[in-house]
Amino acid sequence: MATPDNSLGLPLRQVAAEIEGTLRRYPGVARARVIRDADDRLVAQVLPWGTLSVTADTGVLAELAGMNMAETRFLHDEIFVDEVYLRGGIVLRENAVVFDVGANVGMFSLFIGSRCPSAEVYAFEPIPEVFAKLQQNICERGLNTRPFNYGLSDRDQEVSFYYYPNISIMSCRHDYTNWDNEVDLIKRYVANERKSGPPGRAEHLAEVESLVAKDFEFVEHRCRLRTMSSVIDEAGVHRIDLIKIDAQRAEYDVLQGIEARHWPLIQQVSMEVHDEAASPTEGRVKQVTELLAEQGFRVSVEVEEMLRGTGRYAVYAIRPGYESDPRPVVAAAGTAHAIKPELVADWLSARLPVDLLPDRVDVVDALPPGESS
Template sequence: MSTSDDSSGVATEIERTLRRYPGVARARVFRDAGGELVAQVLPWGTHAVTADQGVLAELAAVNMAETRFLHDEIFVDEVYLRGGIVLREDAVVFDVGANIGMFSLFVEARCPSAKVYAFEPVPEVHAKLQENIAERGLGTRAFNFGLSDREHDVSFYYYPDISIMSCRHDYTNWDNEVELIKRYVANERRNGPPGRAGHLAEVEGLAAKDFEFVECRCLLRPLSAVVDEVGVRAIDLIKIDAQRAEYDVLQGIEDRHWPLIQQISMEVHDEAGSPTEGRVEQVTARLDDQGFRVSVEVEEMLRGTGRYAVYAVRPGYDRDPRPVAAARSVDPGSVAGWLSGRLPADRLPDRVVVVDELSRPLQGHAS
């Protein structure tokens, strides 16, 4: 590495490139005490990612509190890979309720060969999704509409302060959302990792606010129409988090397309006295009728909030010959080799180091 190069500019270029490596959340490049140019890479899925303001700040996000929540839920807790759900090489994944794309990032980090179709109806949030896809070089294809039982325009309430609670106006249940926030904070204070007091206080503050919302018209379409248009021959996994509209998504699947679907991982709302009452029974009955092996789970912190996780796996999918994508470890040698194919030799770091926490550089820091 030529020492006459502009180290700051080179470091920035290397860092931007490294963020496109599957599984890398953030990179920091600097010269060490011996003058070597060192590239530190921090993988997704560590609590250090949540604690480091800079890591998640590099994502296009609506607000930081919910971005930390999404990272921990998807990367750390892996809530969508339970109940026997797996990611196979070359999987086709439908991300329904994609928000800013955290699950798409997760799939790419775990299984770079996967093809992801992401659906987000709220225009402001969809713009963040597209930005994250472009910045990270993901192959995800994003659609600015949601999925439902038929094609129609619906009024959505978009909450800029906490976009993950945005939903169709006819499914709004804010008291339930506030209770969920309070339980999450209490549980994380008791059982979560240290060093997150500021984050939890920020999340707790959301429950005390008088939330403002923006009403917008959003397009919803049936899943079967999308399958016909994109021409997929099989869907390995449908992840659904549609804020009380999950049964509507299933209603948009025609009988001819059900055999294409191998797995479904979804959050189901079943709240007494609301339009979603009885939904778990409806959902499981529909999945049973379609031949899936179904399991229902309730996290202890969500007990009493009417939130359930439903997992459905097609019998025989375990005999699919494609290997299951294991939890990926970011290997320094692989990262270095990958970089060498994307940067000129005089702009390559002398060393690549995978870390659990980014250290402060001695000099030449440019991140």
Template sequence: MLEETVSPDASEDETRDVRGLLLRYPGVARARVDRGADGRLRARVQGWDHPEDLSPAGPLSELTEINPHETRFLYDEIFAAESYLQGGITLREDAVVFDVGANIGMFSLFVGARCPSATVFAFEPVPDVFEALSRNVERHGVRARLLPFGLSDREQEITFNFYPGISIMSCRSDYADLDNEVDLIEQYVENARAAGASGREEHLARVQALVAEDFELSERRCALRSLSAVIEETGVPRIDLLKIDVQRAELDVLHGVDERHWPLVQQISMEVHDEKGTPTEGRVAVVRELLTANGFLTTVAEEDLLRGTGRYAVQAVRPEYADDPRPVTAAVGNARPLEARALAAWLAERLPAARLPQEVTVVDELPAAH
């Protein structure tokens, strides 16, 4: 009788497939799958809940990114501070989320981790950034439709300023304000140091170094469409959450909603620029008036790390949304840590017994693979 053997390539394929499946479990940031001396698989997983760990063993170390310093900034804002869930914003079961200004996908990953039944429509017009978004969302199995254009008040193609050194400030060329961006970076660093948070100094030094020389700038031609055109094309029955972060173009996005489509939008969480001495001065009041006229209750706040920068967080919720019968899966402070037993049971529903890891462990640190 011939003894059945497993080739090294087959073994590598198996561990890779199990690892890929683990990354699709809500809340898993990284995973390792190894085969022990007994031939059985063992899995280690790391969650998104280690905000101070910037080492190669940390949760951000395997993301496709443009720059590490802005990846950390996005993580602080979205995962650690839960900035887009402030002001009473929630994610309900089977939510439809529009992520406008998705960048590398940090908010889309957050939605996938906290509300896995949600469907995300992620908009990113800059091709260089869209590529990173695509890789991150695919890697983590987020239920998402990726759209390689931005939103505005009408369909058009325009020039964007793409800043490779800090892509989150990329914007329409006609809305660019480099002096303001320099002021923002300096104020952000000052606020972060004043807060005294540990583990940030190297990160802050790298961010501060951006203003020591001219920003590198490349131009990209990018497509824009109106939100109403997307609603018509996709046929979405509602938008549970419209998240907007588009570098001074936020009012254009709102102006792209036709009157007949406003009732479909249930919640909005957005960054609004209201910078003294610029064309955006007074915009918070304009946005608040528009949202109030369309039936929303609104709140306005300044995030601690962006205080004094002219960036405001505006959240808007329809009062009647509280009566939606679907259970809330994500709200401020209700995140749950990963549980190895639940993860093992989830794997058992998706893999044959012979391919199941013998052991699943949740770890705080996960060294890089060799």
């Protein structure tokens, strides 16, 4: 096993870095640490995704390429802990094809890689600065994801986007800007989480709250938009198991970019829909649900209690008969499988020389501070 004097002649720090880097590519592993135990044995500790919500360990998020810690943590909890895109009966099947529309820094792509590693993901993010982070996260974790530096809409065009460096998840097309609504949403989120959320998150909530306690600067970008049908044709996609859409008020435009001949390819849709009174999005839930129903989907609409009154709705659409698809379901809400140390060890042994293998693998719910030792 690996020691400071291993046969490859590598120092322990380099051995640990190689093991940790490899473990970050294991499905479900958010972070890894290599230490020596009391018996001088090399131990690889792995922290699963989702553990963060109760441990308040921000180290794993610090390792991700993100715009700032507060919104990265927000995205993690929304996607990995609350599983917002797997509600309403949405599932991930083996070898699923997923379109991640509004990918931001790639948190949902990371989620897919964690829960359904056989999936192929097409990720769309129009803002250049955010897209660079998406690319970095995909590359560092070896995700089976194809990133595209443009958004999707009802036609091919270029439009102005307002990019907020301090809170990139609120960036949107200039014609859909509604900053007062965004501020209200964040304030409601913080108030509800303080009242009924898990313990140990006071610092995180204070950071989120601080995001709207100052004047926001924005950068205007001209961004390319394409139709989903043009991408389907160009990429030769023959089936889409899931379209996830979070496009900051442009979600209906995304759906309108799907031609009639392509709708039968789509099996599930999971999306956030903005329906805000006295705004361009007023009536959007009705428009979206009617469109999906016309295309043959079973549609359901949910509102989280913390979002009530903010004009945010979750819409889920499933094509009848998809439950008969012969491919096994590998992920559904609340069905995350525990990571097994012996399987992680076997996975490592197929990817590292024997001199770089740890003596033991432990699955933990928190990692100690400090560097590998």
